Amino acid sequence: MNTFRARLHQINPTAGQRRWIYSPYDQLTATIGPMSEQPAAQTGLVLIESPAKAARRPYHQQKLALILANQRHFALEQAARGVQVRYLIHENGYAAALTGCEVPLTMMEPAERELRVELAPLIASGRLRVVPHAGWLSSAAQFGSKGPPWRMDAFYRTVRRATGILMDGDQPRGGRWSFDEDNRKPWRGEPAAPQPPRFTPDEVTNEVAELIRTRYASHPGCIDLAALPATQADAETLWAWAKQECLPCFGPFEDAMSRTSSGLFHSRCAPLINLHRLLPARIVTEVAALDLPLASQEGFIRQILGWREFVHHVHVASDGLRTVPSNFLDVHESLPPAYWPGAPSGLACLDHVVAEVWREAWSHHISRLMVLANLATLLDVDPRQTTDWFWSAYSDAYDWVVEPNVLGMGTFAAGETMVTKPYIAGGAYLKRMGDHCGACSFDPARNCPVTTLYWDWLRRHGATVRRNPRMSTILAAHAKRGQARHAQDQLHAEAIRSLLAEGGRLTPDHLSAGQA
Numbered sequence: 174m175n176t177f178r179a180r181l182h183q184i185n186p187t188a189g190q191r192r193w194i195y196s197p198y199d200q201l202t203a204t205i206g207p208m209s210e211q212p213a214a215q216t217g218l219v220l221i222e223s224p225a226k227a228a229r230r231p232y233h234q235q236k237l238a239l240i241l242a243n244q245r246h247f248a249l250e251q252a253a254r255g256v257q258v259r260y261l262i263h264e265n266g267y268a269a270a271l272t273g274c275e276v277p278l279t280m281m282e283p284a285e286r287e288l289r290v291e292l293a294p295l296i297a298s299g300r301l302r303v304v305p306h307a308g309w310l311s312s313a314a315q316f317g318s319k320g321p322p323w324r325m326d327a328f329y330r331t332v333r334r335a336t337g338i339l340m341d342g343d344q345p346r347g348g349r350w351s352f353d354e355d356n357r358k359p360w361r362g363e364p365a366a367p368q369p370p371r372f373t374p375d376e377v378t379n380e381v382a383e384l385i386r387t388r389y390a391s392h393p394g395c396i397d398l399a400a401l402p403a404t405q406a407d408a409e410t411l412w413a414w415a416k417q418e419c420l421p422c423f424g425p426f427e428d429a430m431s432r433t434s435s436g437l438f439h440s441r442c443a444p445l446i447n448l449h450r451l452l453p454a455r456i457v458t459e460v461a462a463l464d465l466p467l468a469s470q471e472g473f474i475r476q477i478l479g480w481r482e483f484v485h486h487v488h489v490a491s492d493g494l495r496t497v498p499s500n501f502l503d504v505h506e507s508l509p510p511a512y513w514p515g516a517p518s519g520l521a522c523l524d525h526v527v528a529e530v531w532r533e534a535w536s537h538h539i540s541r542l543m544v545l546a547n548l549a550t551l552l553d554v555d556p557r558q559t560t561d562w563f564w565s566a567y568s569d570a571y572d573w574v575v576e577p578n579v580l581g582m583g584t585f586a587a588g589e590t591m592v593t594k595p596y597i598a599g600g601a602y603l604k605r606m607g608d609h610c611g612a613c614s615f616d617p618a619r620n621c622p623v624t625t626l627y628w629d630w631l632r633r634h635g636a637t638v639r640r641n642p643r644m645s646t647i648l649a650a651h652a653k654r655g656q657a658r659h660a661q662d663q664l665h666a667e668a669i670r671s672l673l674a675e676g677g678r679l680t681p682d683h684l685s686a687g688q689a
């Protein structure tokens with residue numbers, strides 16, 4: 174804190190009448206909203222660190238480091254351009270810190286529901302004036318007032334039409350709204366996956382890391398400062414890398430997984446987009462102007478203009494998934510120890526991705542969906558526990574984005590509220606889309622526990638999803654397996670579940686061959 178405080182003190186301007194703005198931890202931008210509406214010399218900025226928020230969940234140490242390092246650098250960057258900064262640290266949270274501010278404050282509406290709830294009394298009392306968040310790319314009207322169920326595809330078309338992005342007149346460029354069908358290729362090592370940029374931490378970032386390592390020593394995960402973009406310049410480096418190295422191959426390998434590259438052609442930008450170091454509008458505009466294969470260009474734009482906007486609307490419209498089912502399958506098992514550091518399951522796919530997460534505080538979409546959320550769903554884990562795990566572990570997780578993705582999409586906890594079927598799969602899918610099976614002691618064609626869990630999930634929950642037309646083929650295949658194999662699936666699945674629940678490590682000896 175000493176270096177940061179000393180630097181801020183050195184450059185912080187004091188003179189002048191100022192309009193005071195409060196920017197929460199995830200609004201680290203001066204190019205939109207109230208921060209952009211008057212000259213720096215007339216702007217005052219309040220930033221708050223809340224140890225209470227950091228301690229609320231076992232957040233990954235890298236996530237805490239990312240947020241604090243970016244917020245402190247944002248303070249210095251703003252002071253350097255003439256904004257007067259008040260940097261507050263309050264043990265009892267954001268509302269308590271703001272109550273002590275004697276100046277009238279304006280802020281953009283918080284994205285996190287948790288923060289909106291905390292600040293509601295201050296807003297109601299008129300001490301804090303809230304204006305709409307200028308970072309979103311679509312309106313509630315475009316999302317529509319109907320539903321649930323809500324569907325991303327219909328919303329995405331509306332937004333494409335309204336914005337004109339990737340449109341030729343009233344037709345989608347290339348004649349299709351989505352190129353996903355061309356985009357489901359596994360990756361076999363070619364073209365080479367890009368190496369993410371490395372960053373050099375300065376004293377301010379080092380000080381943050383020291384703080385996290387001492388104050389939050391019991392939090393899981395490790396800090397890798399060379400992988401941590403902390404300044405606006407670092408954010409620019411990451412985005413330039415993503416455009417140059419990732420986007421040309423983004424589409425075809427979007428769904429692929431690999432042991433040799435955690436990110437493949439994914440941009441790794443979500444942690445910085447969600448902090449507003451990188452603005453979604455800028456990203457979409459720049460990608461639309463790039464000379465890229467359309468499958469990659471459309472595929473990437475759909476993630477931001479489609480999925481990211483959509484999940485935010487779902488969160489708002491359902492009051493944080495409170496007005497829709499949140500445990501549709503009525504499941505209550507605990508998340509097994511294998512999701513935390515140091516308790517491998519013996520399943521190479523799960524163990525590899527879990528290790529990745531505790532190393533990087535990040536993994537890409539398909540490993541989140543088809544390994545982590547899939548396994549938790551097949552194990553009947555209470556979806557709230559799975560959600561809280563993702564919220565703690567990922568550096569891009571905030572309630573508005575993690576809840577729809579995990580409750581709404583990954584675990585089918587909200588039923589068909591925002592997806593058309595459960596995202597579950599057995600070993601055959603994992604083998605097709607990744608290379609983890611090559612390092613596993615199980616064989617996807619013979620004895621993969623994921624496949625056993627998959628069949629047994631269909632036995633337990635088939636009746637609940639039987640009206641879903643997208644489940645009919647697989648339910649028919651399950652029925653064909655016959656009673657004897659159903660009984661064997663059940664026996665083996667129970668053994669797998671109880672071993673994992675105890676923190677045990679599965680080996681082929683636990684299961685007899687020929688079951689998959």
Ligand SMILES: Cc1cc2nc3c(=O)[nH]c(=O)nc-3n(C[C@H](O)[C@H](O)[C@H](O)COP(=O)(O)OP(=O)(O)OC[C@H]3O[C@@H](n4cnc5c(N)ncnc54)[C@H](O)[C@@H]3O)c2cc1C
Nearest residue numbers: 439440441442443476480481537538542569570575578583
């Ligand atoms: C179970 C589960 C949990 C998830 N939790 C989060 C989360 O906590 N925070 C988060 O930002 N994303 C979450 N996602 C969505 C997605 O996996 C991540 O946004 C993406 O993997 C981030 O890596 P990236 O920046 O390399 O993304 P890329 O693959 O490069 O995609 C580009 C951008 O699109 C946006 N995006 C893509 N899909 C989604 C989506 N479904 N929801 C929101 N934004 C999306 C992100 O801003 C991302 O940076 C989750 C997905 C699943 C299945």
